[in-house]
Amino acid sequence: xxxxxxxxxxxxxxLGGLVQVREEAEIAAVVNTGDDTVMHGLYICPDLDTIxxxxxxxxxxxxxxxxxxxxxxxxxxxxxLGGRDRTWFRLGDRDLGTHLYRTGRLxxxxxxxxxxxEIARAFGLGLQLLPMTDDPVRTVLRRVGGGELAFQExxxxxxxxxxxxxxxxxxxxRARPTAQVLEALERADQVVVAPSNPVVSIGxxxxxxxxxxxxxxxxxxxxxxxxxxxxxxxxxxxDRLLVELGGQASPAGVAERLxxxxxxxxxxxVDAAWKKAVEAAGMRAVVAPTVMSDPGRARHLAQVxxxxxxxx
Ligand code: FO1
Numbered sequence: 001x002x003x004x005x006x007x008x009x010x011x012x013x014x015l016g017g018l019v020q021v022r023e024e025a026e027i028a029a030v031v032n033t034g035d036d037t038v039m040h041g042l043y044i045c046p047d048l049d050t051i052x053x054x055x056x057x058x059x060x061x062x063x064x065x066x067x068x069x070x071x072x073x074x075x076x077x078x079x080x081l082g083g084r085d086r087t088w089f090r091l092g093d094r095d096l097g098t099h100l101y102r103t104g105r106l107x108x109x110x111x112x113x114x115x116x117x118e119i120a121r122a123f124g125l126g127l128q129l130l131p132m133t134d135d136p137v138r139t140v141l142r143r144v145g146g147g148e149l150a151f152q153e154x155x156x157x158x159x160x161x162x163x164x165x166x167x168x169x170x171x172x173x174r175a176r177p178t179a180q181v182l183e184a185l186e187r188a189d190q191v192v193v194a195p196s197n198p199v200v201s202i203g204x205x206x207x208x209x210x211x212x213x214x215x216x217x218x219x220x221x222x223x224x225x226x227x228x229x230x231x232x233x234x235x236x237x238x239d240r241l242l243v244e245l246g247g248q249a250s251p252a253g254v255a256e257r258l259x260x261x262x263x264x265x266x267x268x269x270v271d272a273a274w275k276k277a278v279e280a281a282g283m284r285a286v287v288a289p290t291v292m293s294d295p296g297r298a299r300h301l302a303q304v305x306x307x308x309x310x311x312x
Pocket of ligand 1: 007008009035044045046047049050065066088089090091095152155156
């Protein structure tokens with residue numbers, strides 16, 4: 001069994017490679033819920049939905065989130081009623097169906113894990129799709145000069161163009177990783193840290209009580225893939241956040257954040273010169289093509305990752 005720590009788009013691509021080389025039933029995706037938000041009274045799980053939509057082949061390929069072939073009637077009606085102030089977070093008509101279903105089931109008393117499994121099954125996914133916790137955890141970012149932003153305000157409304165001086169995972173200390181997550185992380189032959197943002201996507205998962213210790217105890221079978229290639233993040237603010245929080249937008253900067261929980265870091269060929277620095281941070285560096293621009297490259301990276309973490 002393979003457990004994969006996941007954020008959004010990069011993780012969905014990594015999973016797309018892994019399902020080509022392992023039975024889907026053998027893969028457990030442990031997914032960040034710090035990005036989750038309640039919008040218009042609806043409970044929205046961006047990272048879970050990006051993985052569900054991507055693996056079922058229905059994601060909007062331009063954005064990497066939301067559904068392909070969307071219509072926007074509900075957003076247009078909402079804009080007429082409440083203006084742009086209520087519609088900066090774009091929710092397509094079909095995507096709204098997912099949020100209506102999830103919110104309705106949660107209101108009936110179902111856990112987020114139960115509802116997530118129902119949605120994954122409805123979209124034909126064979127892998128285990130596990131929210132990191134069923135408890136509320138929210139990523140909040142403090143701007144340089146003060147003022148706090150909820151994750152989606154930062155990421156979407158401000159297009160992550162504001163400088164950040166601190167990141168908090170509100171609720172993480174009281175939250176518990178689900179039993180299914182702990183079982184997956186304990187039982188997996190290997191754990192993969194997908195090329196997601198180490199600060200705001202992988203960070204929340206590691207902030208849950210017991211997770212960091214559990215992975216540290218088995219770090220030789222934990223393999224991470226650097227989300228920073230050639231000094232930048234392929235998508236999103238990982239490079240800026242690493243620097244703003246006192247680190248480096250480089251494989252060494254990623255290693256600094258993950259060395260306690262992962263024994264190996266796969267870095268892209270353009271970053272081969274960082275091999276020594278990654279090893280100085282205590283991780284084995286594996287150099288390979290890490291940009292998953294098509295399913296074949298994702299499959300190849302999955303093979304590299306599984307080889308790097310297998311015992312012996
Ligand atoms: N990202 C955007 O940049 N703009 C949006 O309007 C937007 C809407 C949206 C709706 C549902 C959903 O599941 C994701 C959505 N995202 C949007 C992506 C979201 O901000 C994710 O949190 C990021 O992809 C980072 O994980």
